[in-house]
Amino acid sequence: MDMTVAKKKLGLKERYAVMTRGLDWTPSYQKMEDIYPYIAYEGIKIHDWDKWEDPFRLTMDAYWKYQAEKERKLYSVLDAFTQNNGHLNVTDARYLNTVKLFLSGISPLEYVAHRGFAHAGRQFPGPGPRVACLMQSLDEIRHAQTQVHAVSNYNKYYNGMHDFHHAHDRVWFLSVPKSFFDDAITAGPFEFMVSIGFSFEYVLTNLLFVPFVSGAAYNGDMAAMTFGFSAQSDEARHMTLGLEVIKFILEQDPDNVPIVQRWIDKWTWRGYRVLTLVAMMMDYMLPKRTMSWKESWEIYFEENGGALFKDLARYGIKMPQCAEQIALEKDHLSHQAWSTFYNYAAAANFHTWMPDEDEMEWLSAKYPNSFDKLYRPRYEFWREQAAKGNRFYNKTLPMLCQTCQIPMIFTEPGDPTKICYREVDYKGDKYHFCSDHCKAIFEHEPEKYVQAWLPVHQIYQGNCFPEGTDPTVEGFDPLAAVLKYYNLEHGRDNLDFDVSEDKKNFAEWRGQATKNI
């Protein structure tokens, strides 16, 4: 009797070849340079696009299958979360400010990343990177949507999250993450891949997602932990894409090496500056800490990034120079950032506070070289003043760095008692910088960075008040007008946690959940 032998399925490598390169074709009646107009101007030389291969060898059919599985898992957890009043299970209501920071600062970037990868993928003549970019573009819009869905459950109960996208485009400090990504998507497709795919995803993403997600897990936030892990499960693929793209570019032509090195230097620094917000979140905003910013930098950048750059040395790529300055800043970054937000808490979309005694102890144990000497005395003074009814909210506007858009709060490398200022004269105007690295980035592309939309300049120019505002009337309160423009309510969405509605409501609701009233 004849046996029907099932036709053997294709192996992973064959399936990948069939479903990527096998679907590509060579155009016959249009010129390549018309179809891919942005591929040459950055100076990157590619000789053989087929040399690029996704090491996961993921094809679209498998992609849909596993992504659907992730979505089912995520949404069943979110259902359980809402059915069980999950918002009352977080350690302490201060934690919610982490969620506000994430939703207004990071989630909108996921959406921009979606657009960026769709655009970059379209520009690459090779089917391998094109398919990988398509997947990442879909991942990123999924992240934006699932984060908004997950956090919407908090928005039902707590303040400051009601108009996060509006805030992202306007609130002063949110121009830091926003301009970072705008800078990346307005670069060419290769620079975009090195900036986001490699420098951000491979070198820095562990510093953003791993602390945030373990922070959520430590602080009883099941919703954020789940969307975090669901997004993070795509991240391993993004990191792989970033690393493969860079190896591919470097292997194609030795002329590519100096161009790529410049991009790595630039984007490692740009990304690190954005992570200032994460540093502050880890050391100050999580009621139950996971690890300090300094520890996380040491594990994920110094150790892991060190291994990466050692591996890339065979192409002639070096560890970015800025790593030296970052090492000097790691004892200071989060403290300088939190001090700034404490000062400007009247103009932010989340609440601030001074660390309590236990938290001060934790900080001095984690930062033995800097905390007790430089930052604890400052906090004790502020705490004392607040107790006397003199809580000071700074209402004047700070000078911003033209490149990273962070207020000029950072100190000189090696001298934490002196603010670092750099400036450049360009075409009759003076531009200010927080560091040598931000200054060097500007000097290489001044025509790009002179266009920066700096929130402080815009406020002074009268562009951040609601339409019809007359700033010349007597008693005009500029901060009140700016908050209206931000769609934030003074006394509800801003100021200290201690006087907030969030604190009061959380305590009452948690009380109701454990008592019979």
Add this chain to the structure above:
Amino acid sequence: MSTVFLALQTNEETRPIIEAILQDNPSAVVDEQPAMVKINADGRLVVRRQTIEELTGRDYDLQELQVNMITMSGNLDQTDDEITLFWKA
């Protein structure tokens, strides 16, 4: 040799996978963190389909790992039978 690592979500699906990884990689060290298991190894780490199948008693497609992966470090190569993470230097 530099450290490579793979981090997986802590759940029922990953339990036998972690066990398989530890069986197949003598230098692997487990670092348990909240809701996450990070496996560090010296220079090279292999996830073998066959070992997972032996431990779970069912067919396993290594691409299923996509669902539970958190992060990793190192160059990667995946075939039907193995996922390998490695540094060349």
